[in-house]
Amino acid sequence: MNYRDYFEKMPKVELHLHLDGAFTLDFLFDLVRKYGGDPEIKSISDLKQRFIFRDFPHFIDTWFWKNRFFREPVDFEESTYQTLLALSRQNIIYLEAFFSPWDYQESGVSPTDIVRANRNAVRRAEADFGIKCRLIPDITRDHGHEHALDRLNLITPFLSEEIIGIGLGGSEQQFPANLFKEVFVEAKNRGFHCVAHAGEAAGPESVWSAIKDLDVERIGHGVRAIEDRELIEYLQIEQIPLEVCIVSNIKTGVFSDFSEHPFAKLLHKGLLVTVNSDDPTMFGSTLADEYSVLYRELKLTLPEIRHVQLNAVHSSFAPPDEKQAMRDLINRFWIDNGMAVTDN
Numbered sequence: 309m310n311y312r313d314y315f316e317k318m319p320k321v322e323l324h325l326h327l328d329g330a331f332t333l334d335f336l337f338d339l340v341r342k343y344g345g346d347p348e349i350k351s352i353s354d355l356k357q358r359f360i361f362r363d364f365p366h367f368i369d370t371w372f373w374k375n376r377f378f379r380e381p382v383d384f385e386e387s388t389y390q391t392l393l394a395l396s397r398q399n400i401i402y403l404e405a406f407f408s409p410w411d412y413q414e415s416g417v418s419p420t421d422i423v424r425a426n427r428n429a430v431r432r433a434e435a436d437f438g439i440k441c442r443l444i445p446d447i448t449r450d451h452g453h454e455h456a457l458d459r460l461n462l463i464t465p466f467l468s469e470e471i472i473g474i475g476l477g478g479s480e481q482q483f484p485a486n487l488f489k490e491v492f493v494e495a496k497n498r499g500f501h502c503v504a505h506a507g508e509a510a511g512p513e514s515v516w517s518a519i520k521d522l523d524v525e526r527i528g529h530g531v532r533a534i535e536d537r538e539l540i541e542y543l544q545i546e547q548i549p550l551e552v553c554i555v556s557n558i559k560t561g562v563f564s565d566f567s568e569h570p571f572a573k574l575l576h577k578g579l580l581v582t583v584n585s586d587d588p589t590m591f592g593s594t595l596a597d598e599y600s601v602l603y604r605e606l607k608l609t610l611p612e613i614r615h616v617q618l619n620a621v622h623s624s625f626a627p628p629d630e631k632q633a634m635r636d637l638i639n640r641f642w643i644d645n646g647m648a649v650t651d652n
């Protein structure tokens with residue numbers, strides 16, 4: 309079997325995906341039309357063109373441009389439902405997804421309604437086609453730590469089977485993790501899983517701070533840990549999972565090309581690394597593409613790829629019985645399909 313088809317068919321677990329960057333183009337096109345259209349967007353292919361980025365400012369500009377078309381709770385719910393349908397068709401069996409309820413202040417939809425809409429969508433998706441999705445609202449560094457506790461209070465009544473944790477994305481340098489220490493301690497006390505982006509735009513000190521100040525259970529990205537030997541040793545001993553997103557790192561310029569990317573080094577040093585798609589629609593990549601990169605560009609062997617895939621199961625916040633069911637499914641796939649992958 310062609311390697312691309314193989315990784316497409318392989319049952320996959322995704323731990324670092326932002327719903328706000330994972331909408332389907334078909335659904336966004338529907339929203340653009342629903343709200344009066346855009347003279348530059350006459351077709352899906354125009355929309356596709358709109359998501360080819362010239363540079364990082366253009367990426368940010370496009371991010372806010374598409375947010376303008378989310379104006380009612382139903383837009384959020386339907387977008388997430390359609391995203392989960394698309395992910396399910398790519399054989400993603402389980403995911404933990406971030407979303408940013410506070411990024412749509414101008415939409416007129418309240419953060420509470422956005423949380424509710426996403427929760428409804430994951431319930432419907434599981435009932436309709438079996439994909440399991442747990443949600444992690446991102447309290448966002450850039451909006452300031454002053455609001456963080458209010459945000460935690462807003463999501464606390466939703467802590468449940470579907471809403472399981474809090475995340476911290478945004479500008480690592482300008483808004484360091486230690487500012488959010490108090491809210492993370494509180495979140496943990498209330499029973500939330502705690503994760504944070506760190507070691508992507510900023511260096512190892514940002515990863516240290518996420519570990520020491522926020523006591524996170526997983527690190528989003530974490531790839532710049534490679535700059536600090538002591539940190540690598542610590543991550544190896546403690547087995548704190550890293551949610552690595554390779555295509556995203558190249559597209560945002562963390563590394564100039566695949567040959568510079570430290571994923572293989574981190575794996576070979578015994579760190580608990582996983583591979584993820586971050587903002588798949590924004591970056592024009594899928595989880596199968598990420599696995600293809602591991603195989604074709606980083607030259608991982610198939611047993612190593614299986615190991616990475618099982619790392620994601622191990623690092624997830626799913627209960628033990630669900631993890632075992634996922635391992636069984638993955639192992640079944642490898643037994644049935646063997647290692648018969650071709651390079652073209």
Ligand SMILES: [Zn+2]
Nearest residue numbers: 477505528586
């Ligand atoms: Zn991310």
